[in-house]
Amino acid sequence: MSSHHIVRDDQEPALIIANGAECSKELLGQLLEWSPLVIVLDSTIERVVELGIKVDVLLGDFDRGFNPEQYRDMQYPLEIIYAPDQDKTDLEKAFDYLISRNIPAANVIWATGRRADHTITNITNIVRFRDKLKIVILDDHSKIFLLPSKYEKWYPAGTPISLIPIGKVSGIVTQNLKYPLLDEELTIGYRTGSSNQVLKDGMVIIEHKQGDLVMMECFD
Template sequence: MSSHHIVRDDQEPALIIANGAACQPELLGQLLEWSPLVIVLDSAIERVMELDIKVDVLLGDFDRDFNPEKYQTTQFPIEIIHTPDQNKTDLEKAFDYLISRNIPAVNVVWATGKRADHTITNITNITRYRDVLKIVILDDHSKVFLLPKKFEKWYPAQTSISLIPIGHVTGIHSSNLFYPLQDDTLTIGYRTGSSNHVTQDGIVTIEHEEGDLLLMECID
């Protein structure tokens, strides 16, 4: 597992490798194959190097006596981005970097598992980027992304889908889900739309009026 760049000119989503639990090599390989740009957070670089992955951008606050210069040769050419701002996570800084380059979409791996606080923060913080960056967080069991006000996608029957509100979400309507939502309200900590599934092969439609609603495509 080493190369990517089969596509060029940012035609496909970039890839960010964070420092949570690793995913299966098959998933990582599929994403690398179609990613024109690979960003690795500094805390994960040694793990990534062990997998012989070509890195385009190394980004982070470089604390704990971290020396990024040693990767200039082994990962040449590599762009090294120092982001010392402690008011944002390194993952948020990577999102900001992509926005500065006018890259519209990104897949993120190794952002879940391990520490629960990191997992919750990584997933919920994508809401602030709703209008500027399409973010998908993937691991071996889930694909997580923020829904637009109206969402339509074809799914096979029995696909597991969870709808998780970030805060309070109102006016939710759905079609082709086993547990239908009709002008429903979901509130984190009180009522969520976890463990629903697709009724039959076909289009699933989900609409909501106000709030931030995550869709999680889940595999046991």
């Protein structure tokens, strides 16, 4: 795997590599190609170095005897960010770092799979950054992001789409989905919009009035 390419500093989304299940080399390569900044969380660096990826920032609490300094020369120039706050996950700390640098967007990989508690936390925590950072979590089967109050995008017929509420979401109206929602409510744990699909080639429109609604574009 080659190093990433600088595209336009701080304009393209940064890439955060977490410590979950790895994605395909194809997806990883595509994201590296367009990422001006690559951030790796804590001990994930060991797996990343094996793939020959050039890293810009290594961030975490560096517990369990982990020594980040051993990677400084081989990844030069490498910025090492010690973030010991135990009330936040390393992924949240990476989001805070990007916000401090006024970087507006981030793609996140290796944030799903492996431990279920980490997967759930990583997905649900993106709502906290709604007004500060555009976040997309990707793996080989899903593209996950938070919806604005009105969302419009062209999709081919049959595209699997899931609408997952974080808590309760009300006033949901959809157009061009097989199972439409007409001013309805979704609540996590009771009713979600999982496994819907695009009805026909064309624009999909999703609106909601209150709450945090996560879109998952799914790939079987």
